[in-house]
Amino acid sequence: MQSSVPAARLATHAVSAGLSDRVITWLFVAPTIVLLLAINIFPLFWTVCLSFTNFRANQPGRAVEWVGLANYRSLFDSDAVWSYLQNTAHFVVWSITLQVLIGFGLALLLHRQFRGHATLTTLILLPMMLSPALVGLFWRYLFDPQAGIFNYAVNYFGNFGTFSMLSSTKLAPWAIILVDTWMWAPYVMLLCLAGLRSVPPYLYEAAEVDRASRLQQFWHITLPMVMPLLMVAVLFRAIECFKVFDMVIELTSGGPGETTELASLSLKRAAFEKWRTGYASAFAILLFVVVFGASNLYVKYLNRVKSR
Amino acid sequence: MDRAAAEVARFPAGHSTARNPTESSPAAKWFAGIVVTIYAVITLIPVGWIAMTSFKDVTEAVAYPPVVFFEPTLEGYVNLFTTRTRATPEYMESLPPPATWYDRIVRSRNMVIAGPSPFAGRFLNSVIIGFGSTFLAVFLGTLAAYAFSRFRVPLKDDLMFFILSTRMMPPIAVAIPIFLMYRQLGLADTHLGLILLYTAINVSFAVWLLKGFIDEIPREYEEAAMIDGYTRLQAFVKVVLPQAATGIAATAIFCLITAWNEYAFALLLTTRTAQTAPPFIPNVIGEGGLDWAAVSAGTMLFLLPVMMFTLLLRKHLLRGITFGAVRK
Numbered sequence: 001m002q003s004s005v006p007a008a009r010l011a012t013h014a015v016s017a018g019l020s021d022r023v024i025t026w027l028f029v030a031p032t033i034v035l036l037l038a039i040n041i042f043p044l045f046w047t048v049c050l051s052f053t054n055f056r057a058n059q060p061g062r063a064v065e066w067v068g069l070a071n072y073r074s075l076f077d078s079d080a081v082w083s084y085l086q087n088t089a090h091f092v093v094w095s096i097t098l099q100v101l102i103g104f105g106l107a108l109l110l111h112r113q114f115r116g117h118a119t120l121t122t123l124i125l126l127p128m129m130l131s132p133a134l135v136g137l138f139w140r141y142l143f144d145p146q147a148g149i150f151n152y153a154v155n156y157f158g159n160f161g162t163f164s165m166l167s168s169t170k171l172a173p174w175a176i177i178l179v180d181t182w183m184w185a186p187y188v189m190l191l192c193l194a195g196l197r198s199v200p201p202y203l204y205e206a207a208e209v210d211r212a213s214r215l216q217q218f219w220h221i222t223l224p225m226v227m228p229l230l231m232v233a234v235l236f237r238a239i240e241c242f243k244v245f246d247m248v249i250e251l252t253s254g255g256p257g258e259t260t261e262l263a264s265l266s267l268k269r270a271a272f273e274k275w276r277t278g279y280a281s282a283f284a285i286l287l288f289v290v291v292f293g294a295s296n297l298y299v300k301y302l303n304r305v306k307s308r
Numbered sequence: 309m310d311r312a313a314a315e316v317a318r319f320p321a322g323h324s325t326a327r328n329p330t331e332s333s334p335a336a337k338w339f340a341g342i343v344v345t346i347y348a349v350i351t352l353i354p355v356g357w358i359a360m361t362s363f364k365d366v367t368e369a370v371a372y373p374p375v376v377f378f379e380p381t382l383e384g385y386v387n388l389f390t391t392r393t394r395a396t397p398e399y400m401e402s403l404p405p406p407a408t409w410y411d412r413i414v415r416s417r418n419m420v421i422a423g424p425s426p427f428a429g430r431f432l433n434s435v436i437i438g439f440g441s442t443f444l445a446v447f448l449g450t451l452a453a454y455a456f457s458r459f460r461v462p463l464k465d466d467l468m469f470f471i472l473s474t475r476m477m478p479p480i481a482v483a484i485p486i487f488l489m490y491r492q493l494g495l496a497d498t499h500l501g502l503i504l505l506y507t508a509i510n511v512s513f514a515v516w517l518l519k520g521f522i523d524e525i526p527r528e529y530e531e532a533a534m535i536d537g538y539t540r541l542q543a544f545v546k547v548v549l550p551q552a553a554t555g556i557a558a559t560a561i562f563c564l565i566t567a568w569n570e571y572a573f574a575l576l577l578t579t580r581t582a583q584t585a586p587p588f589i590p591n592v593i594g595e596g597g598l599d600w601a602a603v604s605a606g607t608m609l610f611l612l613p614v615m616m617f618t619l620l621l622r623k624h625l626l627r628g629i630t631f632g633a634v635r636k
Contacts, residue, residue, distance in 0.1 A: 024540055025459040028451035032471065032511050035448065039486065039508035040474040046485035057488060106347060109340035112332040116341065122622050123348045126355065128629075129618045133571035133586045134607050138358045141600055147370040149357055182351060190626050194634050229634065236630075243478045246571040250590055267480050272576060277484055284481040291478060 044288075051281035058275040071282035080258075080266070081283070088263045090173060091180070092241040096234055098181040103188025104230065110189070111196040121193070125186045132183070136250030139179045140166065143251075166252055169259045176248050176260050183247070184237060191233040195226035231302050235295060242291050263287055355611070361604035366417075366594060369601040384601030386410045388427050388592060388609075392419040426580075427606060430588040434568060434610075436499055437584055441506035442563040446556060448507070449514025454544060456515065457522040458530075468519075471512045472631065479509075479572050490577055497578045505573055510563040513631060517562070520632035521555025522548065558624040561617050568614065585610050 019027070051071055055064045075081055106124065110117050127135070142148045145164040154160055165175040199222060207217045245264040248254070254261035254269075267287065271280035332340070361369050363380035366387070392414055403420070406412040414421050455461055456468060486505065487496070495501030529551065530543040538546065549556075571586040578584070589606040592599055618625075626634050 019539070019541060021459050021540060025455045025461055028455035029461060029467070032448045032452040032515060033467070035504075035508050035511060036471060036474050039505060040477060040482060043482035043485035043489065044477065046488075047481055050484065057484070106344060109344050112337050112340040114332075114337035114341035114344075117344070120344050120348050122619065124344075124351060125625060126615060126618060127351060129565060129614050130355075130611055131569035131571065131586050131614070133569075134589060134610060137590045137603065138354065138607055141361070141603070142354055142357065144370075146372040147374060147600070149353075149374050152374050182354070187629060190629065191634065194626055232630070232633070239476060243480075245480065246586075264478065264480055268483075268572075268576075271480070271484050272487075281484055284478065284484065287478055288481045292476065295476065 047281045047284055050278055051285050053278045055277045056275050057271075057277040067278065071279045072286070074279065075282055075286060081263075083258070084261055084263045084266045087173065087259070087261060088242065091176060091244070091260075091262060092238060094174075094177045095180040095184070095241050096237050098177065099185045099188045099237060100230065100234065102181065102185040103190075103233070104192050104226075106185070106189045107192035107196055110193060121190075125190065127183045128186050130183070131246075132244075133246040133250050135179065135183055136247035139175075139182075140251050143175060167256050169256055172252055172256055172260050176251060179247060179251060180241065180244065184240075187237065188230070188233045191229045192226055195229035196222070198229075199225045228302065228306050231298075231305060235298055235302070238298075239291055239295060242287070358604045359608055361601060362608045364601050364604075366599060366601050369599075369604070381413065382410070383413050384599075384605035385609075386413050387594065387599055387602035388605045389425055390414070391422045391425050392417075393422045394418060395420050425592075427585070427588065427592070430583055430585045431609070433499065433582055434584040434586075437502045437506065437582070438564050438567045440499070440503040441510060441567045442560050444503065444507040445510035445514045445563045446518075446560045448511050449518050449559065450549075450552070450556060452511075452515045453518035453522050454548060456519050458527065468516070471515050474508075475512045483573065483576055486573075487576060497581050497583075499582045501577060502574065502582055502584070505577070506567040506570060509570070510566055513566070514559050514563055517559045517628065517632040518552070518555060520627065521552050521559070524555075525551045558621060558628065561621050562624075562628045565614055565617060 052066060052068060053064050054067050054070075056062060110121055142150045143165040145151050145162055145167075150165065151163065163171065165171045203221050203225075204217060207221060212220070243264055244262065245268065248260060248262055249265055249268070252260040254265045263283075264287070267280060267283050270276050270283060360376075362384045363382070364375065364378055365381045365383045368375045368378050369384070390410070395418060397418070400415065400418060400420075403415075406415050411421065452471075456464060461467060490496040490501050495504070525548060529547050530538075530540075533543040533547045534540065569586065570584070574584045575587040578587070585606070589603060589610065590598075592602045592606060594602060621628065
């Protein structure tokens, strides 16, 4: 970066006047790197090591044995783990689909720049800034079949009788999707809006000259131009949905039965309620590899879209 | 996110021309305005309803059908901040008349205030830990971002990517060792422990966002200052920092909101002394289950600062949620 001649001359000047740039660089960067190594990387390696043992954090005195791949084997053999992953996949796929549809739709409408669109944008964005745990908590109240307004509002539009979003095995998975969408559709909207703003107007002018229909313009100009940002939004959301914990534990706590028991929830239970530390570590590594691998593959694909 | 994703996201801002074929017809604008307004109203009903519930009394909060019109009371807030005990009618009569308005509210339920609840303390913990970790993250982040922006750092791209990738990790993946480590070091259930942890969570974000802001400050400013005899450090403190003030403030607010909202680690690593409000509020129990009026009151008190900060942040939101990749 620092390539201009005067800057190079200044650098030598600075040596005489104070700390050298080299020293400053290390002084400035080192604390951050050290902190991240201590609180992120070191624990990650520790997790990897624990995943090969039968350590239990609630029995620190017990002899720790090296069990090789046994934890991983019991993970892959477990039907329960498979069903948690399926629950997670259901949640991730549907949440993101709904968020993309609603978010993109809202962005297209907001892009028409009607009066008051800026204020409305800010208002719509509010849910995504709130604490996910408290969001889960107050939606539990809104979904209450007696006192909650959700049932009341639904029954206002047609008589569905008494039903409970959170205690029905059919409805509960949709309750968490609904709340996640309520929170995060604005996120997709914000990125789509940025994408729409990035389309140079001359493209549409050229399309008008060529008598392209509105639909053709949307398909051949708007969509390809918004696509990279939309895909970034999907990537961010997918990672976050896969990790989601706070909102779901407060909303359904995995129930009824285990219908909303997502991978992250069962991981927390294995680690901090059943205290199967080694097994939970293996589970954590598995999830980490899935997230990291999937997002890297996705980024490769994203680059292809970008270069098209 | 990844470097590539960040690259992809960097777009030139669209320019508006006088004759813009994308300009919508008045009818289309009206339609859009109405649909978006309806969405905004529906999406804000839950928050509005919680705000209303916080001013209901304990029975109205769980009444069926839900009560829309009611006489507002502060019972929820009183219950949030106090613990109460039920008293016999004889005892109630033996008491002198209530001295304060909150005494009166509690006594109307045949109860007396036994003492303050832990809520105020938990809220204070949230403030201490939120501000402490924000200050540290922004402090470290500004230094690192400046170095990354101005100097030739060896392996710069790899380091930047490393800093970012720590953010992709599921928190639970590192929660187990952190739990063990903190237990060993005596950091479990301490303010310092959570502050360090939240600093680590936020610093990667702060570096990326601040690097973008500092990149936008022309380096000629510092160079001019250094020709005038400032050292590099002086130029950084006296020239760059004031120029970056807006960016630093925006970054700080984002970090504060993240730390403020964090729940999982607070739940796992704290129990009393350093517990923040999010794991506490869901456990405000009344007689016969959750006291929803008090829970709503706590939720409102906790969400209100975030809502205000969101309004302040409007212009930087897009930048913030994409780690500075999209700058509008």
